[in-house]
Amino acid sequence: MSENRQIAEEVIEAVGGKDNIESVAHCATRLRLMVADKSKIDQEKVESIAKVKGAFFNSGQYQIIFGTGTVNRIYDEVTQFGFTTRSASEQKKEARKKGSRLQRMIRTFGDVFVPIIPVLVATGLFMGVRGLVMQEQILGLFGMKPDDVSENFILYTQVLTDTAFIFLPALVAWSTFKVFGGTPIIGLVLGLMLVSPSLPNAWDVAGGDVKPIHFFGFIPVVGYQASVIPAFIAGLIGAKLEKYLRKRIPEILDLILTPFLTLLVMSVLSLLIIGPIFHSVEQWILSAATVILSWPYGISGILLGGLNQLIVITGVHHIFNMLEIQLLSKYHDNPYNAIVTCAAAAQAGATLAVALKTKSAKLKALAFPSSLSAFLGITEPAIFGVNLRYGKPFLMGLIGGAVGGFFSSLLGLKGTGMAITVLPGTLLYLNGQVFQYIFVNLLAVAVAFILTWWFGYSDDAKEESNE
Structure with missing residues (x-):
């Protein structure tokens, strides 16, 4: 054998x-x-x-x-x-x-936003690169000043950085239709209707330059550029409506009537009911998140940096994708990313300490690649394969994450994108914050590493846990 x-x-x-x-x-x-x-x-x-x-x-x-x-x-x-x-x-x-109904619901919610993340990652990197090349020191290397930069170049960078957020409702509605069994192209068109140039631009209305259209004298209607929740709700209801209609409309008329009725009903519902209601809900959520992230004395950094990897264990951390998307779409920066990247870096530091301290060749073979994976922003192998397995390294990682998050909050770090952390995440801080970003991550790694080395792991404890 x-x-x-x-x-x-x-x-x-x-x-x-x-x-x-x-x-x-x-x-x-x-x-x-x-x-x-x-x-x-x-x-x-x-x-x-x-x-x-x-x-x-x-x-x-x-x-x-x-x-x-x-x-x-x-x-x-x-x-x-x-x-x-x-x-x-x-x-x-x-x-x-x-899993539980709540876990399934949150996973489904994550399924909607995960396919959108790659383009938002790219957009964030574009923002970071633009921030880098527009710095006076960088322009000075080429004998230029900010005023010397071509207007056409600025316009081009706006195309790169603004397009995904302007048409974000179309991306969200497309993905929601796909996840809930509707026809994605119908969702895409419905989302585009929410940002139609025929409607007052949401950013212009917010700036006070343009007034919304009022239907029936009291329902304000605007475009929903950069909105997430209205498009998600519209996509969810629209997909259910399309499936309902397909079961009841004769096959010979399905191709004509189903898309027509779905878009007709959903455009009215979305612009007159779903949009106004859930845009307000979205603003409340964003305001609450902004308040929490702006708590003084680094409190938000301690809480989020210390608890983030506990949330990862539950598998429901993808629900925060919506928060990050909202932050980026409204403010074009993301303080949440700066805090939680310290949590990932700290788990990498704890795993690295185990890898270097243990004399077990087998554990080294597991811990070293798991640590590398965490340094690249994927912490599950480090958490489940090493840190949680021995308990204390995970706790030391949480402490390191809280310390790194604390200083990240104090320094006001804000990334230009989302979804990439630790080493790859450096690209989101080319906007003049890269050294501060490196500092807080090294601090998180160092705290977790030292605590794990001194108090968090020994081969004797490993042997006792295996008895």
Whole structure:
């Protein structure tokens, strides 16, 4: 029997046997299992198997880390036992069906905004680069001053940085229709209607230069440039309406009547009811978030920096995507990113301390790549594979995150984008804050590293936890 075959058999036995495995998938480094009863998993036995570098539950999946290349060979052996196979994306969809109603709702909410994030990341990077090249010191290297910059260049940078936010309702409505089973192109057109140039521009109305249109003498109607919640609600109701109509309209008329009625009804509802109501709700949420982020003495930084990774454990952290999008769309900066990046950096520092202090070759092989992943902004391997596994490193990481968040708040750090943190996130602070950003992240890493090294981990404690 080959070694990989034996490992596959040991894995199956350790996770509760064949009957406990519902489906099998893998990604670049991990074997991903959907199990019927996670209480049947023998965690110690799994972690003692040769070539296993760690195992943890995340997003409803039991993930066993084997590493690049190895995982493909183990997966091939496991599938020989006749399990249902899934792609990683299919299994994620399967996992979303599990969990509490609140968890499923928040995951669905995240599914709407995650596809939009890449263009907002790009927009944030454009803002950061523009902030860099427009600094007097940088222009001075080319013998220029800010007044020497071409108006056409400024116009071009505005195209790069403003387009995604001007048409944000179209992106949100498109994604919402897609997630809730509607036709995405109908959602896209509905979203474009919310920012039609025929309507008063929301930013001009807010600036007092333009007045809203009043329907029936009392309903204010404006464009909803940069709005999120009205487009989300419109997309949700619109997708449900489209599905309702498709079930009742004869097939021969479906192509004509379904899009027509969906857009007709939803345009009226969106502009006259959903828009005015939920735009106000959106402003209340944004105002509350702004107040919290502006609490004095670094209090908001301590709370958000210290608690962020606890929220990551629950898997509901994607709900904050909407907050970040709102901050960027209205203020064109994002103080939340600056705080939570310290939380990620601190977990990386705690994991790095474990990697350097342990004498276990197996733990080193898990902790070093997990730490690198966290330094790149992906903390789940570090949290579930190392820090939570031994408890104290995770706590030291929370303390490091609170310290880094505290100084980030005091220094008034604000990124130009979202969704990227720690090392990649440096690109969001080219607006003259890069040194402060590096400082707070190094501080978070140092605090978590030192505390973990002194108080958070020892191989003796590791052996005791395995007894």
